[in-house]
Amino acid sequence: MTAAERTVARIARPLHTHEGAGFPVRRPFPTAELPFVDPFLMVDQVGPVELAPGEAKGAPPHPHRGFETIQYVLDGDIANADSRGHRAVVGAGGVPWLTAGSGIVHEALPTEEFLAAGGRQHMLQIWLNLPARLKSLPPRSQNAGADDLPTVTTPEGARLTVLAGSSHGVTGPFATHTPVLVAHARLAPGGRATFTAPAGHNAVAYVMTGEAAVAAEPVADGHLAVLAPDGDHFTIAAPGGAAEVLVLTGVPIGEPVARSGPFVMNTAAELRQAEKDFATGRMGHMGQVDRTGRTGRMPV
Numbered sequence: 106m107t108a109a110e111r112t113v114a115r116i117a118r119p120l121h122t123h124e125g126a127g128f129p130v131r132r133p134f135p136t137a138e139l140p141f142v143d144p145f146l147m148v149d150q151v152g153p154v155e156l157a158p159g160e161a162k163g164a165p166p167h168p169h170r171g172f173e174t175i176q177y178v179l180d181g182d183i184a185n186a187d188s189r190g191h192r193a194v195v196g197a198g199g200v201p202w203l204t205a206g207s208g209i210v211h212e213a214l215p216t217e218e219f220l221a222a223g224g225r226q227h228m229l230q231i232w233l234n235l236p237a238r239l240k241s242l243p244p245r246s247q248n249a250g251a252d253d254l255p256t257v258t259t260p261e262g263a264r265l266t267v268l269a270g271s272s273h274g275v276t277g278p279f280a281t282h283t284p285v286l287v288a289h290a291r292l293a294p295g296g297r298a299t300f301t302a303p304a305g306h307n308a309v310a311y312v313m314t315g316e317a318a319v320a321a322e323p324v325a326d327g328h329l330a331v332l333a334p335d336g337d338h339f340t341i342a343a344p345g346g347a348a349e350v351l352v353l354t355g356v357p358i359g360e361p362v363a364r365s366g367p368f369v370m371n372t373a374a375e376l377r378q379a380e381k382d383f384a385t386g387r388m389g390h391m392g393q394v395d396r397t398g399r400t401g402r403m404p405v
Contacts, residue, residue: 109336113322117329128162133311133329142309143357144283146232153227163214166391168383169205171240171369173233176201180227182219187211188389191246198251202279206242208388236358237371239282249278262296285355292343299340308332308354310341315348317341
């Protein structure tokens with residue numbers, strides 16, 4: 106049987122909103138028309154934007170429970186800290202991957218140096234769900250610098266960076282609880298890349314910059330293509346100018362999703378318990394944070 110290329114089931118428009126201390130984000134999901142793409146819960150794009158001195162913003166201390174956060178820093182830097190004592194400054198090209206599990210308090214703020222000098226800020230934040238049996242896992246932080254993320258250049262004019270999962274002969278450095286692919290494709294004008302999407306996997310392609318064609322369908326800057334489950338691969342291309350595309354595939358968890366702000370559980374009762382646990386300090390507290398030092402790999 107000849108392998109079939111997936112088609113585009115729908116194209117989702119982004120929501121423009123603000124998060125954290127007021128930084129603007131472009132969000133293809135969750136929205137009213139696309140609540141989530143199992144197992145992925147959210148994609149936020151911050152920037153790219155040029156910031157004057159004093160303009161940089163971040164996310165002050167806030168809790169998480171029941172899922173994982175993936176922060177992909179494309180330009181600028183960010184100081185991460187959490188209530189379990191992990192501290193790391195992540196520079197351009199780096200990724201902190203936080204498994205919130207049973208609950209943690211976390212912050213992600215611009216470094217004092219970046220705040221003072223300003224500069225280009227660009228990052229993605231991706232939320233990845235955990236199945237019910239893993240929502241009580243102890244929190245864990247993984248950290249990778251730009252040099253830790255494998256990159257491969259294809260003859261078809263694509264440079265691919267793989268954060269998690271495997272594609273085009275390389276495998277990302279992050280251990281995952283759900284089989285997923287998280288990849289960043291930089292396409293030269295006329296470039297293209299084909300990705301495997303096995304039966305049973307959901308797949309989306311989010312156009313970060315430029316304009317792209319996903320399974321031959323034009324997709325504008327900031328829009329997201331949701332692939333139909335009618336094949337085992339799909340192709341992204343940049344028929345005009347250069348484009349950058351975030352590619353996500355994963356095995357759906359297939360469980361009820363109950364979410365409220367920074368908590369993602371299976372039932373409303375579990376959400377109420379999460380709110381109570383945070384209010385009573387069971388997720389920990391943020392202590393004095395030193396944001397001036399640049400650290401290496403975050404302890405696991």
